[in-house]
Amino acid sequence: MMIRDVLTETYAALSGNKARSGLTMLGIVIGISSVIALVGVGQGATSSVTSSIANLGTNLLTISPGASRNAGPVSGGFGSATTLTQADATAIKSEISDVSAVAVELSRRYQVTYKGNNTNTQVIGTEASYAGIRNVTLSTGAFITDQQNKDYAKVAVIGPTVRDDLFGVDADAIGMTIKINKIQFKVIGVTASKGGSGFNNTDQYIYVPVSSAQRFLAGKTSISSIDVQAANQKVMSTAKQEITTLLLSRHNITDSTSADFTVVNQADLASSLSSVSSTLTLLLGAIAGISLLVGGIGIMNMMLTSVTERTREIGLRKAIGAKSGDISFQFLTEAVTLTFVGGIVGVLLGWGVAVGLTMAGIITATVTWTSVWLAFGVSALVGIIFGYYPARRAAKLKPIEALKYE
Amino acid sequence: MKNIINCSTVTKTFTTGDVATTVLKGLTFTIKEGEFVAIIGPSGSGKSTLMHILGALDSPTTGKYELDGHDVSKLSDNELAEVRGRKIGFVFQSFNLLPRVSVERNVQLPLLYTNTPIAERQKRTHAALRNAGMDASHDHHRSNQLSGGQMQRVAIARALVNDPSLILADEPTGNLDQKTGQIVLETFQKLNNEGRTIVLITHDQYVAAHANRIIRILDGNIVEDRANDSHHPSMKGIDA
Numbered sequence: 001m002m003i004r005d006v007l008t009e010t011y012a013a014l015s016g017n018k019a020r021s022g023l024t025m026l027g028i029v030i031g032i033s034s035v036i037a038l039v040g041v042g043q044g045a046t047s048s049v050t051s052s053i054a055n056l057g058t059n060l061l062t063i064s065p066g067a068s069r070n071a072g073p074v075s076g077g078f079g080s081a082t083t084l085t086q087a088d089a090t091a092i093k094s095e096i097s098d099v100s101a102v103a104v105e106l107s108r109r110y111q112v113t114y115k116g117n118n119t120n121t122q123v124i125g126t127e128a129s130y131a132g133i134r135n136v137t138l139s140t141g142a143f144i145t146d147q148q149n150k151d152y153a154k155v156a157v158i159g160p161t162v163r164d165d166l167f168g169v170d171a172d173a174i175g176m177t178i179k180i181n182k183i184q185f186k187v188i189g190v191t192a193s194k195g196g197s198g199f200n201n202t203d204q205y206i207y208v209p210v211s212s213a214q215r216f217l218a219g220k221t222s223i224s225s226i227d228v229q230a231a232n233q234k235v236m237s238t239a240k241q242e243i244t245t246l247l248l249s250r251h252n253i254t255d256s257t258s259a260d261f262t263v264v265n266q267a268d269l270a271s272s273l274s275s276v277s278s279t280l281t282l283l284l285g286a287i288a289g290i291s292l293l294v295g296g297i298g299i300m301n302m303m304l305t306s307v308t309e310r311t312r313e314i315g316l317r318k319a320i321g322a323k324s325g326d327i328s329f330q331f332l333t334e335a336v337t338l339t340f341v342g343g344i345v346g347v348l349l350g351w352g353v354a355v356g357l358t359m360a361g362i363i364t365a366t367v368t369w370t371s372v373w374l375a376f377g378v379s380a381l382v383g384i385i386f387g388y389y390p391a392r393r394a395a396k397l398k399p400i401e402a403l404k405y406e
Numbered sequence: 407m408k409n410i411i412n413c414s415t416v417t418k419t420f421t422t423g424d425v426a427t428t429v430l431k432g433l434t435f436t437i438k439e440g441e442f443v444a445i446i447g448p449s450g451s452g453k454s455t456l457m458h459i460l461g462a463l464d465s466p467t468t469g470k471y472e473l474d475g476h477d478v479s480k481l482s483d484n485e486l487a488e489v490r491g492r493k494i495g496f497v498f499q500s501f502n503l504l505p506r507v508s509v510e511r512n513v514q515l516p517l518l519y520t521n522t523p524i525a526e527r528q529k530r531t532h533a534a535l536r537n538a539g540m541d542a543s544h545d546h547h548r549s550n551q552l553s554g555g556q557m558q559r560v561a562i563a564r565a566l567v568n569d570p571s572l573i574l575a576d577e578p579t580g581n582l583d584q585k586t587g588q589i590v591l592e593t594f595q596k597l598n599n600e601g602r603t604i605v606l607i608t609h610d611q612y613v614a615a616h617a618n619r620i621i622r623i624l625d626g627n628i629v630e631d632r633a634n635d636s637h638h639p640s641m642k643g644i645d646a
Contacts, residue, residue: 320490320496320515320519322491399463400463
């Protein structure tokens with residue numbers, strides 16, 4: 001039998017009962033489109049986690065005061081200790097070769113006001129190198145300089161959300177004076193928006209020179225953390241080890257388990273978070289896969305019904321010269337055609353849902369070619385697997401009995 | 407004239423559980439090219455089983471069956487299908503046309519399984535339809551839009567399309583009224599006059615009387631094999 005004939009026969013058979021073919025196909029459409037859309041949502045979540053981690057800085061090690069483990073029965077709470085000093089930061093920068101930049105941070109939430117408007121937000125006292133380490137870019141103005149740090153300058157770089165809250169959306173804030181904890185600071189720059197959300201939203205931050213933060217806001221010389229940028233990805237763990245050794249000796253601690261600081265590798269955080277969202281993707285994909293399986297069983301059910309209904313037709317075809325192979329190939333082609341066409345519609349629908357979700361701003365869903373091809377492959381495979389048994393049954397029919405079938 | 411059918415001591419035994427039933431008890435006969443033979447017998451006589459064997463739908467239990475010079479008694483299922491496709495044209499009592507499919511496509515169906523080139527299909531299809539007495543105005547009608555007599559003539563065209571050695575008709579007038587039945591029988595006579603070998607299986611004396619030779623079967627044995635000249639004095643190729 002020629003391929004062309006098989007396809008014509010398939011078209012005739014499937015279009016002969018449009019409602020049933022359509023409904024059976026719907027099962028596959030729903031299965032495939034949910035695979036595409038849900039895996040898209042999962043992958044979107046993964047890439048948004050990865051990119052927001054990257055926004056925090058590349059090759060970043062963060063040193064925080066306080067121990068993360070074995071701190072004794074009473075923990076002071078993460079970040080509450082004040083064991084880190086500016087001198088520690090200077091030592092790291094000068095003594096460890098794998099480090100390319102160091103910036104100290106003194107962060108706390110303050111009430112910030114401009115005329116009648118006020119907001120409560122995170123104020124980060126830091127130094128010039130911070131911008132490079134944390135990927136902070138400015139939309140207008142300039143970041144804090146080392147000179148301003150030396151001068152205890154009362155200047156502030158504000159995030160776009162802060163600007164919108166205090167001055168109005170997209171207002172020109174440069175040169176304005178805001179009050180942080182009732183102390184006047186002059187706005188010298190506005191950072192570019194990074195998006196982000198929740199506690200990671202850097203658009204809500206205000207940056208001031210660390211010296212000013214210590215003198216005018218916190219009233220103490222301690223710092224709340226040190227950001228270290230390693231020279232490259234490869235030396236991250238070496239750098240982490242060297243910093244730990246250096247700080248232990250500077251703090252006169254011999255037992256590393258009782259360290260009064262913690263070094264966190266940003267890459268570790270990124271990989272553990274993205275493994276969480278990969279698991280999520282897998283879970284969503286598995287749920288969608290189940291609906292695809294159900295769709296496949298629908299195909300098998302329809303094909304079995306069709307074989308029973310067309311018993312006489314099968315008998316006739318065999319009587320006029322069709323071999324078992326011709327019959328099973330014809331029924332298999334019908335099943336695969338159903339799943340394949342269903343797969344195409346499903347991919348388009350799933351893609352549409354993903355684009356719709358993204359445009360509606362509910363969640364960013366990314367549809368990759370991999371998942372599209374995978375869905376096509378799976379749908380064709382479903383057709384072959386679930387079409388095989390009915391096709392075999394049709395092929396095995398004896399022409400005499402099939403012709404007598406009422 | 408060469409032998410189209412050559413049966414020697416053909417038996418067929420069906421076994422259900424421990425019970426073996428012998429339906430055909432050693433039939434020996436030949437049918438020559440160009441004959442129009444009616445195989446007649448009451449139900450249960452074994453004529454349907456004989457038709458299945460003659461049509462290569464089934465194999466005999468013992469004995470030998472040669473169709474157009476080829477021994478088909480020991481062929482595999484796929485080889486039997488090949489023989490059916492090329493050597494035999496079936497005409498059934500219930501027509502067995504594909505519904506919702508055009509007359510043309512119904513007639514073309516056997517050509518699909520013999521890989522006939524597309525260009526030749528149309529030519530053969532139209533020739534077969536005209537030969538079976540269908541005019542061109544019905545070619546694109548759906549088969550379920552036709553009358554019973556037309557349907558059976560489409561089925562005859564389908565049987566002719568592969569130019570078979572043998573046309574095997576099983577109660578072809580069973581579902582038709584007498585008048586349309588008569589037209590169908592006349593179609594067979596016309597085809598026979600053109601040289602076609604036709605074997606017609608029936609229980610009906612009147613239908614059998616249209617053939618040139620009548621083989622009567624009872625309880626799995628041939629009880630009568632005679633020439634029939636009541637309708638057709640001009641007989642051809644009778645094995646007296």
